[in-house]
Amino acid sequence: MHFDFDGNTPLYLQVAEQIEEAILTNGFKSGEQVPSTTEISREFHINPATVLKGMNILVNDEIIEKRRGLGMFVLEGARERITDKRRTQFYDDNIQPLINAARQIGLSEAVLAEMIKRGYADNGTDNQKID
Template identity: 40%
Template sequence: MRGPFVQDKPIYVQIREIIEDQIINHQLKEEEQVPSTNQLVEFYKINHATVSKGINPLVDEGILYKKRGIGMFVAVGAREKLLEKRKASFMEDYIVKLVQEADKLEIGENDIIRLIKKVKSGDTNEH
């Protein structure tokens, strides 16, 4: 678990993202129990409703499942579902905007690829 929270995003969204990140990063594995709502409330010192609002969509989407009286667990295939969702979001949030801005600046596809390779290699100097 981690904290504290950033101000520009609702806490329940950040709770959800923390759990998603832990699944994506293999910190939480399939069929592994996740921290209970009460544990998250105590750890983060936040309202129970806030935690539930962050976790319930993960249950609704089949990322987590509940075992009555035992707790919540990571569902089989949860990581793959999250990766697909995040890739689609990445495309919309970053790639589409990158291409639109490159078009405005008359930056061609080869130049975009060259710039991406430059950034990935750690060379972020201009030109």
């Protein structure tokens, strides 16, 4: 885990994002225990209440669960819920603005789709004009 203490993203959100990323990349699998609030706060010198606030986001999103006296564990299907959330976020943050920009300059859906296909095919290195 790595935290940006000087950045704009609150630490509790960074805690949630770091654990989420570890689950997404199979650092933590379904049923596995994640580091405790105390472990994270000690290792990274973060207030335990801040760490708990980040973990509670993941509890509310049904990514992890609290097991009284045992700790926090990754829920079954957590990886899929994270993927779904990120796909929705990707659409909202990237696709919808792309469509809006394409409409502003008069690109049809077909032309935009062709440009995306070309981008996948050549990794954006080919700057040929598409009519």
